[in-house]
Amino acid sequence: MTKSDAPASSLTAIDCHVHLNDSIVAAGNVRSAQMARYFGRERPVVEGNEMAEMYRSRGMRAVLVNTTDTILSGRPSVPNDHLAEVVAKEPDVFRGFGVVDPWQGKGALQEARRCKEELGLVGIGELNPARQHFFPYDPRFYPLWQTVSDLGLIVMFHSGYAAAGSGTPGGGGVKLRYGNPMYIDDLAADFPDLKIICAHPGWPWESEALAVTLHKANVYLDLSGWAPKYFSAEVLKYVNSRISDKVLFGSDWPTLDVDRWLAEFQQLDLKPEVRHKVLLGNAQKLLGWDSTEGDAGDGLA
Numbered sequence: 001m002t003k004s005d006a007p008a009s010s011l012t013a014i015d016c017h018v019h020l021n022d023s024i025v026a027a028g029n030v031r032s033a034q035m036a037r038y039f040g041r042e043r044p045v046v047e048g049n050e051m052a053e054m055y056r057s058r059g060m061r062a063v064l065v066n067t068t069d070t071i072l073s074g075r076p077s078v079p080n081d082h083l084a085e086v087v088a089k090e091p092d093v094f095r096g097f098g099v100v101d102p103w104q105g106k107g108a109l110q111e112a113r114r115c116k117e118e119l120g121l122v123g124i125g126e127l128n129p130a131r132q133h134f135f136p137y138d139p140r141f142y143p144l145w146q147t148v149s150d151l152g153l154i155v156m157f158h159s160g161y162a163a164a165g166s167g168t169p170g171g172g173g174v175k176l177r178y179g180n181p182m183y184i185d186d187l188a189a190d191f192p193d194l195k196i197i198c199a200h201p202g203w204p205w206e207s208e209a210l211a212v213t214l215h216k217a218n219v220y221l222d223l224s225g226w227a228p229k230y231f232s233a234e235v236l237k238y239v240n241s242r243i244s245d246k247v248l249f250g251s252d253w254p255t256l257d258v259d260r261w262l263a264e265f266q267q268l269d270l271k272p273e274v275r276h277k278v279l280l281g282n283a284q285k286l287l288g289w290d291s292t293e294g295d296a297g298d299g300l301a
Helices: 023-028 033-037 048-056 080-090 106-117 137-152 168-171 181-189 206-215 233-239 256-267 272-287
Strands: 014-019 060-065 093-099 124-129 153-160 195-198 219-222
Touching: 048 060, 048 080, 060 080, 080 093, 080 106, 093 106, 093 124, 093 181, 106 137, 124 195, 137 181, 153 272, 181 195, 181 206, 195 206, 206 219, 206 233, 256 272
Parallel strands: 014 060, 060 093, 124 153, 153 195, 195 219
Antiparallel strands: none
16 A cells, blocks of 8 residues: 555554664664563564555554653664654654653753754653653753643653663663652643653553543553553553543554554453544544644644
């Protein structure tokens, strides 16, 4: 299937959590082997145009997210410019989230603004407090959240356990306590216009993730990074009821295979209308990305 013969009406899902793993990204990713060991799956190198076709042929779209911990680790991150280039070449399939490091101060504010105004990206993230060593509620970072909110950007925070560094001495310096999703609750309260995605079910703090998503209208939960067959009964209960309008499909590709995630999701005991919301409807509303939009000028509503 090509761009020209993929009708918008065939849209079935939006994968809200996808990482680039093209030749440029893979060449500089020192964590690939760690992640492959943890998830028991090799991480395939797929160029941007190939990934676009992977989603397009399935009647799907995807949100490409970036990540960094350069300030603390010294390891270079993928430039937001590179992610934006991939998105710009496949606007019918991709939207993009750039990334900043909150410890960069005014530089983080400037980069957030550049992501929106120059690169055409629609969000910031995936920020990873466990790897970047910060609490989202720290007042020192409030100017950043105000800027992101004023720009109309969405912000995504990694929550829960971190596969990065797992099983290595000292966990590679990753500090899990920063990943408690309850730490975004103050942020959501103090910036009610800021749309926040809590990435992953948040284990071992699943109850906290569910509570914050339920309590704060501006917080959404994505189900990425976990194979659906491992979702807890508590997560499924809330997804199927009280937070059904706030849950997003995310695979965390290349961590998890998209087809595997979808196949296992279809086996879950969910109401049909909830299944549709999770796979497509909720993301369309959050991103302002309806079934008829496909050009690069379509962004957040």
